[in-house]
Amino acid sequence: MILNQFKHILITDIGSTTTKAVLVGSENDAGHFLDETNIPTTVEKPCEDVKIGLLTAVRLLQKKTKVRLVSEEGKIVIPYLTTSSAGGGLQILVFGLSAVDTGKLANMTAYGAGGVILKTFTIDDLVPDVTKMRLIQELHPDLILMAGGIDGGAIAGVVRLAEILSLSEPTPKFHQSERIPLVFAGNVDARRFITEVLGEKFELHIVENIRPSLTETNVKPAQRKVHELFMKNVMERAPGYAGIKKWVTTDIIPTPVGVENILSLYAEKVNQNILMVDIGGATTDIFTYIKGEYQRTVSANIGMSYSISNILADAGIERIMANLPENFSERDVRNYIVNKTLNPTYVPISDAEKIVEQAVAIQGLSLALKHHWEMNFSTIRLGFWKRLKHRRNFNPYEQIFQIKEDEVFQICDINLIIGAGGILSHVDNKEEAMWMLVEGFKPSGITRLVIDYFFKSPHLGVLARLDSQLALNLFEKECLRDVAFVIAPVGKIVPGKVALTIVDKTTSKSYSLNGGAFLYLKEGGDLELIPAKKIFLGRSRHKLTLSTKLPVLFDGRGRGQNMINKELAKSGIPEFSFKKTDFVTRVQTREKKLELFSGEYRIERRLPYEGEILVKEGDEVLPEMVVGKNRFAAPKIYIVDVHRLVGYDRKLTEQEILEGMLAKVGDEVKIGQRIFRAKGKTFLEDYFYCYSPVRGRITQIEKSGMIILREIQDYDDKPVTIEVSKQLGIRPKDIIRYLEKKVGDFVERDMTIAKDLRTLTFVKSPATGVVKEINRKEGTVIVQYDIKPILLKAFVKGKVTKVEDTRKVEITGRGMMFYGVIGFGSENSGEIALLNEMEDLDDSSKNKVVVTYKPINDKFLTKADILGIAGIIAPSIENKDWVGFYGQEIGVALTGDEDISFVLILTEGFGKIEMDEACRKFFTEVNGKIASLSGRTQIRAGVTRPTVIVSE
Numbered sequence: 037m038i039l040n041q042f043k044h045i046l047i048t049d050i051g052s053t054t055t056k057a058v059l060v061g062s063e064n065d066a067g068h069f070l071d072e073t074n075i076p077t078t079v080e081k082p083c084e085d086v087k088i089g090l091l092t093a094v095r096l097l098q099k100k101t102k103v104r105l106v107s108e109e110g111k112i113v114i115p116y117l118t119t120s121s122a123g124g125g126l127q128i129l130v131f132g133l134s135a136v137d138t139g140k141l142a143n144m145t146a147y148g149a150g151g152v153i154l155k156t157f158t159i160d161d162l163v164p165d166v167t168k169m170r171l172i173q174e175l176h177p178d179l180i181l182m183a184g185g186i187d188g189g190a191i192a193g194v195v196r197l198a199e200i201l202s203l204s205e206p207t208p209k210f211h212q213s214e215r216i217p218l219v220f221a222g223n224v225d226a227r228r229f230i231t232e233v234l235g236e237k238f239e240l241h242i243v244e245n246i247r248p249s250l251t252e253t254n255v256k257p258a259q260r261k262v263h264e265l266f267m268k269n270v271m272e273r274a275p276g277y278a279g280i281k282k283w284v285t286t287d288i289i290p291t292p293v294g295v296e297n298i299l300s301l302y303a304e305k306v307n308q309n310i311l312m313v314d315i316g317g318a319t320t321d322i323f324t325y326i327k328g329e330y331q332r333t334v335s336a337n338i339g340m341s342y343s344i345s346n347i348l349a350d351a352g353i354e355r356i357m358a359n360l361p362e363n364f365s366e367r368d369v370r371n372y373i374v375n376k377t378l379n380p381t382y383v384p385i386s387d388a389e390k391i392v393e394q395a396v397a398i399q400g401l402s403l404a405l406k407h408h409w410e411m412n413f414s415t416i417r418l419g420f421w422k423r424l425k426h427r428r429n430f431n432p433y434e435q436i437f438q439i440k441e442d443e444v445f446q447i448c449d450i451n452l453i454i455g456a457g458g459i460l461s462h463v464d465n466k467e468e469a470m471w472m473l474v475e476g477f478k479p480s481g482i483t484r485l486v487i488d489y490f491f492k493s494p495h496l497g498v499l500a501r502l503d504s505q506l507a508l509n510l511f512e513k514e515c516l517r518d519v520a521f522v523i524a525p526v527g528k529i530v531p532g533k534v535a536l537t538i539v540d541k542t543t544s545k546s547y548s549l550n551g552g553a554f555l556y557l558k559e560g561g562d563l564e565l566i567p568a569k570k571i572f573l574g575r576s577r578h579k580l581t582l583s584t585k586l587p588v589l590f591d592g593r594g595r596g597q598n599m600i601n602k603e604l605a606k607s608g609i610p611e612f613s614f615k616k617t618d619f620v621t622r623v624q625t626r627e628k629k630l631e632l633f634s635g636e637y638r639i640e641r642r643l644p645y646e647g648e649i650l651v652k653e654g655d656e657v658l659p660e661m662v663v664g665k666n667r668f669a670a671p672k673i674y675i676v677d678v679h680r681l682v683g684y685d686r687k688l689t690e691q692e693i694l695e696g697m698l699a700k701v702g703d704e705v706k707i708g709q710r711i712f713r714a715k716g717k718t719f720l721e722d723y724f725y726c727y728s729p730v731r732g733r734i735t736q737i738e739k740s741g742m743i744i745l746r747e748i749q750d751y752d753d754k755p756v757t758i759e760v761s762k763q764l765g766i767r768p769k770d771i772i773r774y775l776e777k778k779v780g781d782f783v784e785r786d787m788t789i790a791k792d793l794r795t796l797t798f799v800k801s802p803a804t805g806v807v808k809e810i811n812r813k814e815g816t817v818i819v820q821y822d823i824k825p826i827l828l829k830a831f832v833k834g835k836v837t838k839v840e841d842t843r844k845v846e847i848t849g850r851g852m853m854f855y856g857v858i859g860f861g862s863e864n865s866g867e868i869a870l871l872n873e874m875e876d877l878d879d880s881s882k883n884k885v886v887v888t889y890k891p892i893n894d895k896f897l898t899k900a901d902i903l904g905i906a907g908i909i910a911p912s913i914e915n916k917d918w919v920g921f922y923g924q925e926i927g928v929a930l931t932g933d934e935d936i937s938f939v940l941i942l943t944e945g946f947g948k949i950e951m952d953e954a955c956r957k958f959f960t961e962v963n964g965k966i967a968s969l970s971g972r973t974q975i976r977a978g979v980t981r982p983t984v985i986v987s988e
Contacts (some may be wrong), residue, residue: 038503039067042115044103046094047495049291050086050120050280051077052976053317053341053380054458057093058495059101060510067506069492069514073097076381078276079979085276086120112283117502119494120277121291121319126266126336127976129177129206130156131197133184138222141246142183144411145221145255146262152318152336152976154930157200159184159193165200165670166826169644171933172204174972179265180206180216180238181258182230185223187248191742192675194226198233199673203645205237215239217265221246221258228738241265259411266290266334286501292321294497295456296332299323301500301508303330308451311477313401314493315457317341317380318976320400322408326449329439331412335404337928340459341380342976344396348373349925351399359395359475359605361614364388368619370915371947377929377975378857378945388619390464394472397459401476413437416444431572433526434480434595447595448481448526448574454516456488463487466519467611470589473519475604480526480595481574482582485519520587521560525549527571529594536573536590537566547590552600554607555590563588631855632958637985638837641845643828645670649839657830659865659968659987663845664828668749674730676743681724682714690739697743699734704748707731707784711743731784731804751785751804751821760790761815763799768815775817781807783819790817831863832968833987851987854958856909859971859982860922860931861939866906868967868986870959881905885967887959889951894921900938907939907969909959909984911951918946932972932982939969941982962986 038045039062048057058072073096078089091110098105106112128146130153132139139158146153154175157168180201184194208216218238220230227242234240244257281288289297295314303310303325312323320338324331337346348356353366360369372392376382384390409415416438430436434446455473463469469487473479492515500507525536529551536549540561549555557563566579573580582588593600604612643649647666657663678693688696692714699711705728712726728745736744760775761768774790777783783801790799805821834849869884871877874896877886885907886900892910894917900908919925922934943955951959967986974980 038506044070044105044114045499046097046105046112046114046116047492047499048090048093048116048118049294049494050090050118051291051316052079052121052319052339053077055086055089055093056491056495057090057097058492059097059103059105060499061103067510069490069510070103071097071101072490072492073100085279087276087279090118090280115285116283117286117495117498118280118284119289119291119294119498120280121316126262127152127154127176127178128262129154129172129175129180131180131182131184131201132156132158133193133197133222134158134160138183138185138247141253141255142181142221142258145183145246145258146181152928157197159196166644166666167933168200169204169670172201172206173642173644174932175930175974176207177216178208179262180218181262182218182220183222183246183258185226185245185247186250187224187245189223189225190677191223191226191229192673194222195229195233195673195675195744198226198230200670202233202237203670217241219243219258219261219265221261225740229744232736286498289498289501291316291494292323292332292334294494295321296323296330297497297500298493298507298511299325299454299497300330301504302511305508306452309445309449310452310454311405311450312454312493313404313456313460313477314491315340315397315400315404315455315459317458318343320404320457322404324408324412324450326445327439327443329443331408333404333408333411335407338400338404338407340393340397340400340457341376341382343377343928344393344400345374345377345926346928347396347400347403349927350403355399356392356395359398359603360391361617364392364619367914367916368947370919371945374915374926374929375945375947377926380975387617391614391617392619393459394468397472398475401472402478405477409437413439431481431526431575433528433572446575447479448572450479450481450483452484452486453477453479454486454488455519456491456493458491460487461489461491465611466587470520470522470587471604471612474522474589474591478524478595478599479522480524481572482580483522483524484586485522486516487519488515489517490515518586520589521582521584522589522591523565523573523582524591524593524595525567525571525573526595527567527577529571529592529598529600531600533568535568535571535592535594537568538590539564539566549590549592551592551594552602553592554604554609554612555592556609556611557588557590558611560584560586560588631981633853634851636848636850637832637834637853638846638848639832639985641828641831641847643843644826646842647826647828649842649845651836651839651845653836653839655836656834657836657847658833659829659831659966661830662827663830663836663847664843666826666828667752667823669823671749672730672747674728674732674745674747676711676726676729676745678712678714678726678741678743681712681726682716688714688741693737693739693741697737701734701737704733705731705745706786731786751823753821753823753825755808755818755820756801756803756805758789758799758801758817758819759815760799760817764790764792764797765795766792766815769812771810771812771815771817775810777807777817779807779810783807789819829865831865831970832985833966849987851985852958852962854955854984854986855981856941856943856984857945857981858926858929858931858973858975859939859941859969860918860934860973861907861936861971862932862934863968863970863972864906864939865966865968868909868959868963868965870963877903877905879903885909885969887963889956889959891948891950893917897921897940901936905938907941907967909941909943909969911944911955912942912947912949914948915946929973929975931974932970934971939971939982941969941971941984 045060055077059070061070073093075093130142132142135158219241310325314321318339320335496507531552534548538547542562562583649664651663709728713723716724732745732747777789785804805819809818834847837848838846866885871888882904887909891912970983
């Protein structure tokens, strides 16, 4: 035993929300947990260094145990082990060809590997390219997953997404000088283009296509690669992580790996099918050990603090309310859930708050388990003969999952459920834990429920690397606590009709479990279980026995589509009935209410892609001043496949392709110009021809027969007048007879728009655009390109201190910077105007930033939208009112790209909360000054809060 060598071992788990430290020591030749401490993980500003929270926890543990753990210089002085998930989940940008196919598959891949999906972009998502680029720049992903196209299919869409990504030049959440990992899992024919376009800018990993054909899916290779990068990035890029690496006795491992390590040891010892859950603050991990096969999923958007509002978004408020007391209002519940996301370290203190969180946990467990089944197992249907062959070996009323080629299982095969995580560990009694596990997982057959009350599974998983027997002994003796058995018959269950008869041989008492009913035997018993006709207990329809002193809950609702809709909390069983409580909650606020910076600030302003910078170093700028412009749309890539011309059944040789080229790399070509020919008989000629689809430049010619062209952009949004009658030498009123184009037609530069065959005179357009006007009095044609330039505004008052090429501007100024709690909308600026009452909002407020000290509602937002308000700073709004106005739930609280006409910043949160006195004082002092507002908010590692800048 390692404790024979070392008297004490310090073990921590640095979670996304909480850092948990435990001290293991030897006593009577056995290992024990001597004590523990829990401290909020310091991953958010202003600390933004996980070492700070870690050392705080260790010093507190040192004080409690009187064991010297850390030196005065802040160095841990005994053997130290740790796990970590402090990066807050791997934040992923997803790219797919279509929203319903590869985009959806890519999302599944990211979720299955533990990804927090920041945004999913597809060719058909209707999001303008410029908006895509701005979002890509602002979201700072840890990893990018790109898929699209079946093998051998078209690659134009995939290459276009790659071009958009390349032009955007995103930076990672931490360590912005590093390249972002990018996993490409799309069409094999696009790999070379992806490598050339993205290989230098990103850490590129190419894996098998997740959609190799229209009838196949293959997410595992991409999932493994994303998972591998998750294991690295979730820890390595957490602030302060590098320092902790120097302190540990053995390698740091991810928290989920620690849990998996100890579960593996335990499962092999007890030889049972096990489901284990760790529901944390940001993520929920599901582990299964079924018939010797281990599987794990990380649902990175499901958790009880950072991700709690995403459970609301995914499950819906109706499901959450179904498990709550009838006197709880939807408004109160909504406000509490979303405020918990905004203040993730808040710990519930009232009975009402605990009940709400437990009801949300039920839905979180259900969603995470659904993800687990979808990601790891396929549902199969047995044909008639297989059903006949296996009729005694499976339950016909439950789904059949394929675990490997020749092995199936059903939910009823799971013997043991282990629950872990703060929400399950910090319960007042066993019944609370039973309620969450039964309602969240809906186990069937006979299932034992166990809780890791102290949630030291990660700690013991890393300890197992040094001493597996010690870790296993501690897990069994000091972590696991038996809770109960749950018995759920499945079959043709009818409401009110007996589904199961229970006889207690010890007391000779007999009980009947009717369809839709519950029965709770708190002391257990020596039980004989007799199912009714067409009712199964697990895979058996015969009587079974169970002898236990643990509580036994009988659930007669059935399972699957025919499950009787009834909640355990409303069953009338006293142990599961809610205590009589009103919804009383303490207003959740950050410890530091007024976050204010005063002095010099520097901000970077950046065009979506290369364009024109209109200022120079030393220029003075104001918020509304345009400092940069993209005159043209993002350049497009066009791909010509010569095999499509001649037919894929005829394979052109490399020699034929090279000889058939009518232009070379670097050539500028016109729209409709011949760029390739191949021998083949047509109606009029002996050759097939490929024509350029664009006026552009050939950038690449592939031996495989692909010709890549990049659009030439020298058009402008200014109207161009063409004097057609003068050039043709005709009367102005006669030009209609000579025109090749009409109003509304699109023309390329150098394209013929009029001609006189008698004199062989041709009039060509000097510009690209749309024919806007034909003037028969003047004999002219007006062509104008329909493009709205992308304008980059200064956003703040200050001086230009740096200009970088054709893309970036740095502005330095002085003033005050205020951080809100959450914001919506992109950015805007205007004069601050205080409102005494909401009714004071009128036409005089147009283009201003209005500030109110009182809560607002959806009617206020609607009026502000109509009046053209630049921004709103308010203390709070009911979450239901915001969702009613905007139409979407907040989810994981990545905000700032909402399509609204103003910027909204809340200083307190959701509900009916008035503005804090310190905030009031600040806005009173700056009334009438110009303020710049950014609604961008991100409540995870690398936290971003909405900003108000008041320049001097």
